[in-house]
Amino acid sequence: MGRLWRSHGRVRAGADLAEQPIKKPGNESMTSSRFDLRGKVAIVTGGNGGIGLGMARGLADAGADIAVVGRNEAKSAAAVADLKQRGVKAIAVATDVTDKAAVAAMIDRVVKEFGRIDVLVNNAGMSIRKPPHELELDEWNKVIDTNLTSAFVCSKLAYPALKASGNGKVINIGSMMSIFGASFATAYAASKGGIVQYTRACANAWAPDNIQVNAILPGWIDTDLTRGARQQVSGLHERVLARTPAGRWGDIDDFAGIAVFLASPASNFVTGTAIPVDGGFSVMA
Template sequence: MNPFDLTGKVAIVTGGNGGLGLGIARGLAEAGAKLAIVARNSEKTESAARDLAEATGVEVLALTADVSQPEPVALAVAAVIERFGRIDILFNNAGTTIRKPPHLLSLDEWHTVMDVNLTSAFLMSKEVYPSLKAAGGGKVVNIGSMASIFGASYAPAYAASKGGIVQLTKSCALAWASDNIQVNAILPGWFVTDMTDRARVEVAGLNERVLARVPAGRWAEPRDIAGTAVWLSSAASDFVTGASVPVDGGYSSIM
């Protein structure tokens, strides 16, 4: 038996139509899981779903939803159950940021970032829980950040939301352990995505500082997260819960 095989499993990936989410979705599909990609941009989501299905041969469902709001979350989860009959894996990957120092950040901007990054993870996890329990167990993986560990003077709401992801992960892991549901987090380092492309423009010297600190001497690509995503989704991690795993090329290990 291959403990990393996800054949027969059904996974939801929020924000799975690009960047890290698409890297995660591709890894899960290549391991055999059926997929539901949930994101706000319907055209981009449908295109990503088609490409994944063609490349991997697995069934991929594209869903358009704002996962920071309860009603769209409920409708999306119901659509996955209607299509596949079960849910085994949830990746809470949807995210956004607003780059301003705390004294320039408005309350509306704070709520926008917190709702997309943290509230969405709470809503999706809560909505999926009954299906995971009914399946006899499952996996929830929340996507944190290096900002879960370090502060960010230019992104306080983002850092606060990602710190919250770590504590939400621990709390759900403790609450659902008796249901055979493992809840963990991945803390990505500096990956090449649309979001970090903007950061390299907006934050002076960021690219040079990252390259100088990462021992591997490069930014990560979305494919670099796939192995950890599959591990935390599979039977190989059945005794791992409440953990936050850096995938950062050693960035967080340097004093």
């Protein structure tokens, strides 16, 4: 084909391909630097298990120091031990993310401990599996407060530190229920739909501060939360496998790569997106 060059996404005749930079074997400096999180500090709410732990492991493997935020202190201690084995600093901060004062104290603790915050992962979540006509107001509020309002509070209070970092990253965890409805996940679906719109609003508001805000939409992942759903919803396991092109349930470590991408300079021109990580579940007709 000879000489090609690319303009506005189209390939045209022009510059010789030989003139383009050639990546030589062993020359990984450019690629690795784009995903390098050494010197960065990440907060992961709900980082002591499930998808949160999978993301925390990925961030730690890329060099980030981690603050694990959760209410279960024993699980958080185990997560911190796991992360420290990866050669990074890690602390556990016992926090009720639905309590604004507790979140403020957590942010202060992280800044005092590490001196900065570069990445915030709003992952804390829960579900109460009831159809809408059976759900009580206090149950609705509990799910909304944990899944949606906590993301607002954590992001709002972390914003000054994220801005000061010069290249802050916020990763909000939505769900396939951000796209689909489910009769047994009324409040959960509402909260996760809200996460996507909140992500878009923050992406617009904070772009001038060089803060990128994105959402991850997990599919059916093998966690404690979904094991409960499988026990309650007859035939769910088989239906998920039948609809998922990948032919399996997801694993928490499937979220390591996407977390590193969205936390790193590699995603500096990506903001306001909601990225499914679902083995193709959401694109199956």
